Amino acid sequence: MTRTEPPSFPPDFLWGFATASFQIEGATHEDGRGPSIWDTFCATPGKVANGDSGAVACDHYHRWRDDLDLMQRLGAQAYRFSVAWPRVIPSGSGTVNAKGLDFYDRLVDGLLARGIEPHATLYHWDLPQPLQDAGGWPWRGIVEPFAAYADAVTRRLGDRVRSYATLNEPWCSAHLGYDFGEHAPGLRDRALALQASHHLLLAHGSALPAMRTNAPGALHGIVLNLYPAYPASDAPEDAAAAHRFDGFFNRWYLEPLLLGRYPSDLWTAYGAAAPTVEDGDLGVIAQPLGFLGVNYYSRFVVAADPGPEGLTLAPPADAERTEMGWEVYPQGLTDLLVRLERDYPLQPVYITENGAAYRDELVDGHVDDPARIRFLELHFEALRQAIALGVDVRGYFAWSLMDNFEWAHGYGKRFGLVHVDFDTLVRTPKRSALWYADMIARQRAGAEAATA
Ligand code: FCB
Numbered sequence: 001m002t003r004t005e006p007p008s009f010p011p012d013f014l015w016g017f018a019t020a021s022f023q024i025e026g027a028t029h030e031d032g033r034g035p036s037i038w039d040t041f042c043a044t045p046g047k048v049a050n051g052d053s054g055a056v057a058c059d060h061y062h063r064w065r066d067d068l069d070l071m072q073r074l075g076a077q078a079y080r081f082s083v084a085w086p087r088v089i090p091s092g093s094g095t096v097n098a099k100g101l102d103f104y105d106r107l108v109d110g111l112l113a114r115g116i117e118p119h120a121t122l123y124h125w126d127l128p129q130p131l132q133d134a135g136g137w138p139w140r141g142i143v144e145p146f147a148a149y150a151d152a153v154t155r156r157l158g159d160r161v162r163s164y165a166t167l168n169e170p171w172c173s174a175h176l177g178y179d180f181g182e183h184a185p186g187l188r189d190r191a192l193a194l195q196a197s198h199h200l201l202l203a204h205g206s207a208l209p210a211m212r213t214n215a216p217g218a219l220h221g222i223v224l225n226l227y228p229a230y231p232a233s234d235a236p237e238d239a240a241a242a243h244r245f246d247g248f249f250n251r252w253y254l255e256p257l258l259l260g261r262y263p264s265d266l267w268t269a270y271g272a273a274a275p276t277v278e279d280g281d282l283g284v285i286a287q288p289l290g291f292l293g294v295n296y297y298s299r300f301v302v303a304a305d306p307g308p309e310g311l312t313l314a315p316p317a318d319a320e321r322t323e324m325g326w327e328v329y330p331q332g333l334t335d336l337l338v339r340l341e342r343d344y345p346l347q348p349v350y351i352t353e354n355g356a357a358y359r360d361e362l363v364d365g366h367v368d369d370p371a372r373i374r375f376l377e378l379h380f381e382a383l384r385q386a387i388a389l390g391v392d393v394r395g396y397f398a399w400s401l402m403d404n405f406e407w408a409h410g411y412g413k414r415f416g417l418v419h420v421d422f423d424t425l426v427r428t429p430k431r432s433a434l435w436y437a438d439m440i441a442r443q444r445a446g447a448e449a450a451t452a
Contacts, residue, residue, distance in 0.1 A: 025054075040132075086129075122165065138193075222289065227249050230300070293349075
């Protein structure tokens with residue numbers, strides 16, 4: 001295999017890793033943490049593959065120092081983690097649990113001591129169970145507790161954190177959680193999901209003012225999972241279907257956040273399922289953002305269909321796929337970023353997640369994962385192209401630092417650049433981690449030479 005030189009990125013571009021609290025921390029009953037909807041979901045038979053749970057996960061709650069050392073050895077410049085709401089406010093609203101905040105306080109100082117920039121996400125899906133019992137995201141009463149939680153975290157961590165994202169992937173919270181039943185809390189109701197999406201966005205906007213006051217030097221934004229949608233053919237019906245699908249996934253979030261309105265075509269199509277929106281809500285949602293976090297994994301190819309949704313997914317038969325069945329389509333990252341820049345008043349972008357699951361095996365103490373290296377290499381090149389075309393991308397976080405609890409797939413899908421043996425919890429950097437470390441080192445050396 002010929003080894004291509006790494007593409008060159010702006011000198012201050014940041015390379016890092018991403019994780020999420022429930023996927024790595026474990027220690028679900030420790031130091032006053034309350035139950036989350038994911039604990040409940042894992043305990044419900046048939047919901048998570050293999051009956052897996054987050055009770056131990058990667059045991060990061062106890063091994064965080066070693067994990068930070070490992071990241072430092074790999075040369076990470078930034079780390080995106082999430083804060084567990086049920087640690088900080090165990091019943092969702094009301095009393096703050098100091099021990100919960102202490103954990104993240106130590107984590108942030110530990111990152112800074114190792115020269116790694118902390119990037120925090122406040123909500124990566126581990127909703128305190130009592131708030132779900134009260135109605136969850138479809139309930140408007142959830143907005144105020146989220147804002148109070150965001151206030152508590154940012155008050156404590158302040159400007160030591162470089163960026164705060166309110167939410168990770170609200171589409172997933174709303175649709176996987178309340179529409180398709182695949183994620184906690186496992187409901188199946190389109191109207192509930194759309195109402196949830198509105199309250200997620202409203203919670204985001206309602207949290208921002210206190211966040212800005214508490215951490216005036218940090219960037220405040222949100223993380224969206226965006227999937228470019230391509231028509232399956234030149235037929236106008238397929239183009240219309242792709243546009244609708246793009247609306248369902250992407251525009252439903254981008255437009256309220258960045259343009260202050262819901263897309264009218266979808267609003268009409270949703271009919272009675274469209275959410276209740278009160279006067280002033282869109283003004284709360286559409287506040288200036290310090291950054292937009294983009295999670296990019298794949299694309300969708302969409303065709304018109306006579307069925308109830310009016311469309312169907314039509315991936316090319318010869319598509320290269322990851323272990324999740326997701327098509328490897330790096331060009332989609334370039335197309336997506338260029339389109340965001342073209343269609344929206346865009347703030348600086350971070351690629352807050354990108355990565356791939358493969359069937360990795362530990363053999364003689366090594367994990368050889370050439371497919372992941374290739375995946376990363378192709379996506380870095382796609383990213384470099386978007387930057388060359390003028391998109392202001394400031395950093396890249398590989399999903400994920402280490403193999404972890406992949407939601408409904410349990411521990412069966414390995415996204416890590418570091419292998420985790422879930423019996424012994426031993427971490428072993430895969431070849432991709434060493435390759436990434438080498439690339440970061442060369443980018444840093446190039447950046448230093450450029451600014452010397
Ligand atoms: C994203 C999630 C992240 C991880 C990756 C594979 O949708 O944000 O937690 O599960 O997918």
